[in-house]
Amino acid sequence: MSTFEVKGKPRRFWLRRTLKPAAPNSKPSPSRENVSSQPSVSADSFITIIRATKTQLGLLAATNKSFASQYSKNSQLSLVFTSSLGAIQVLAEQLDQLLVLIESTSTGWAAVPAITNDNELAREHPQEQACTAPESFIFSATGASSGSRTYVSKQYEKDIPSESDSDSDSVFDDESDNGSDIDTYTGRADNQNSGYEYYNQLISKYEEEGPTMANRGERTDKMIAAEAAKWQQFCEVIQSDKEVKRSPYELLKRCHAPTFKSYLNWRCNNSRIKKESSIITYWKVLSMFYCNQTKNWVDGGVLFDINNWIPIGLTPLKNLDTSVKDKSGLYVADLDLMLHHHWVLDQEVLAHGRLRVQIALALILAGATSTRPSALIENLRYRDVEFHVFRPHPGGKRARIGMVVRLTKVKRTAGESRPTKYGFHEEGTLLRDPILYMQSLAFADHAFAVLDSSQDIYDLIIPQDTDRIVLPWKPEWFDRFVFREIRGRGCNTYVDVDKALQYGKARNCLIRLGRKLGYQKQLEWYDLRRGSGKKLHEALTKEEADRSMGHTGGSSTYSRFYTTDYREADFQEIVFGSEPQRDIIQLMGRLLRHGAAPRRLSEDDKKAINQD
Structure with a gap:
């Protein structure tokens, strides 16, 4: 057998x-x-x-x-x-x-x-x-x-x-x-012997390296560096020349709550801080600086003490403002009004004509995607934009064009940022057509590899073995910014090839536009984000809307920081069963605007401000 x-x-x-x-x-x-x-x-x-x-x-x-x-x-x-x-x-x-x-x-x-x-x-x-x-x-x-x-x-x-x-x-x-x-x-057995040596070497190596530090962004590192300089100035103030001075690191490592309280008090006395939220931010940044230096968390008892002391002790002492910023939103009607004034009614001569196109494109993309403005204005490059050319509709003759925008510098979550892509099509209303503005900038830069005018795009023939053509960029333009800085003055102004448009300048342009339109509130780019975010949360699922806005799935970030104080609902219709008047409810929720409002300070106003 x-x-x-x-x-x-x-x-x-x-x-x-x-x-x-x-x-x-x-x-x-x-x-x-x-x-x-x-x-x-x-x-x-x-x-x-x-x-x-x-x-x-x-x-x-x-x-x-x-x-x-x-x-x-x-x-x-x-x-x-x-x-x-x-x-x-x-x-x-x-x-x-x-x-x-x-x-x-x-x-x-x-x-x-x-x-x-x-x-x-x-x-x-x-x-x-x-x-x-x-x-x-x-x-x-x-x-x-x-x-x-x-x-x-x-x-x-x-x-x-x-x-x-x-x-x-x-x-x-x-x-x-x-x-x-x-x-x-x-x-x-040999592997076990070698593993014994290998893993014990790893243990020794990790002991020498110490704790792994947080993977923070560039902007956060700049804030920490600025706070570190302030801490060093404070340490010089509190130590006499007659005594042996302790280093700023020693005073920081001590993690002494009274010292931290004195530092925050000193910050209020030596700056123009007027809001409680600002001092809370400075304390958070100082805590991150402590973590970087000591490779450890701030003691829980110290955190408990300082977090309670700021609103109870420091705010009344320095008469800090505890009001919450008005979280109003800019909606489609406001965007159309701004673009119309920007292109038709505005008579101010800008430093360069490109700046007018850049601001218009930034307004449309920010309003459509509800993305953070810094991810768009300071970081969008040509490599992040793709033009897709498709065949015409059945019976049509005109090619269809789409644009894919990929935002990579979005807010980081757990040390990582996840890029997001948005698709755009040609708009019937040219005033808010993002493809039109993006093509204008690209042709002005001669960034397309084989095209010289927009008509060349519509003359393209899509091969039978593919469904589209993706328009290539010239290699030298691949890593250059779309929104770029304007240099020089007068007749010597020019567009910087490598420098991105700074968020501060774009913010000033938006504030100026809001004043010309007579808005009572000083406009911010985040007003567009709040307005479009509301529309996204109404049309999409919560997960999709959070993903589009760059929020962690299932988080309460939107409800905490982006929902407006005004509840846009007809409560009389809901509670009493009255005849609905939703249009007037929506109008009352929009930003207050008066076209005849003064756009500049009068001479009397300037004198009063100078004498104050």
């Missing part, structure tokens, strides 16, 4: 994946180590194999038992699973007996009655092919019913049936790695 054949049903049992049958009539492969000198290592290794195999057999038996109960109504499948379960149990018993035999010996391998030479082996097993005993003790069960076993020591070769000559599969995996049990486990 062939190897592990039980009741005529052959089963493959993988004893060890690293055991590989040798070629017929081959000699034993040399071992890397003298196994006879280390019998205990060999025995322990083989015992480990047997125990691991028993564990796998237990799992296999449980699986077969489950299948047998599941397919109990199918007699054929039930017979197969029952036979397999019997074979597993027989093999498990054989492994138990072998384990007892090996553990009872004191010299590693017990060479119990073995065949003494290859000729006797061939006479007793003429149907089997020779296979090298791989430097270790091996065994084979010649049949479940006979119960006979043959044990061979490492000095001898034993024949086992090959896969081609036997009705059952070999007990060895012919796809396993070369080498023997002893070689494999000795290698693992």
Whole structure:
């Protein structure tokens, strides 16, 4: 009967994946180590194999038992699973007996009655092919019913049936790695030794490096550097020349709450701080500076003390303003009004004509995407913009153009910023068509690789094997900014090729535009973000809207910082069932504007301000 054949049903049992049958009539492969000198290592290794195999057999038996109960109504499948379960149990018993035999010996391998030479082996097993005993003790069960076993020591070769000559599969995996049990486990011991040195070196390395610091953004690092300079000035003030001065680091590491309170008081006395929120921000930045220097958090008791002291002690003492900024929004009607004045009514001569196009494009993109203005104005490059040309509508002749804008410098979350892409199409209202403005800037820069005018785009023919054409940029324009700085004065003004338009200048342009339109509130770019964010949250799911605005999914950031104070709902309609008048409710929620409001200070106003 062939190897592990039980009741005529052959089963493959993988004893060890690293055991590989040798070629017929081959000699034993040399071992890397003298196994006879280390019998205990060999025995322990083989015992480990047997125990691991028993564990796998237990799992296999449980699986077969489950299948047998599941397919109990199918007699054929039930017979197969029952036979397999019997074979597993027989093999498990054989492994138990072998384990007892090996553990009872004191010299590693017990060479119990073995065949003494290859000729006797061939006479007793003429149907089997020779296979090298791989430097270790091996065994084979010649049949479940006979119960006979043959044990061979490492000095001898034993024949086992090959896969081609036997009705059952070999007990060895012919796809396993070369080498023997002893070689494999000795290698693992070597790996353990090398791992011991390697991981202990890592421990020493990480101890020397210390705690890993937060991955903060460039703007945050600038704020921390500015606060560090203020802290150094304060440390010079509080120390006398007669005493031994302590370094700013020593005073900071001390983490003394009274010292921090005195510092915040000093900040109020030596700056134009008028709002409580400003001093809270300075305290947060100082806390980050402490973390950078000491590589540790500010003590919890100190945080508790300072956070309570600012509103209870410092705010009344310095009469700080606790009012919340008006979080009004600019909506589509406001945007159209601003663009119309910007292009039609504004008579002021700007430093450069490009600035007018840049401000208009920034207004449209900021209003459509509700993105943070700094991510758009200071960081948008040509590589982040793609023009896609598609075939005309069925029956049409004019190609369709789309634009993909990819914003990469969005706010970081957990040390990482996730880029966001927005798609734009041609707008029926040219006043707010982002593709028109972007093409104007690109053609003015000669940034397209093969195009000289917008008509060239519409003359393109889309090949049959593709659905679109993506217009390439010239390599030298790939990394240049779209919104760029204006340099010089008078007739010597020019557009800087490499310098991005600063957010402060764009903010001043928006404030000036708001004053000309007669808005009571000083306009901000975030007013556009709040207005478009409201529309996004009404049209999209909360997750999609948060993703578009760059907020962490499921966060309360929008409701805390972007929802307006005005509740745009007709409560009379809701509560009393009155006739709805939603239009007037919406109008009352818009920013107050008066076209006849003065745009500049009068001479009397200027004198009053100078005398104050």
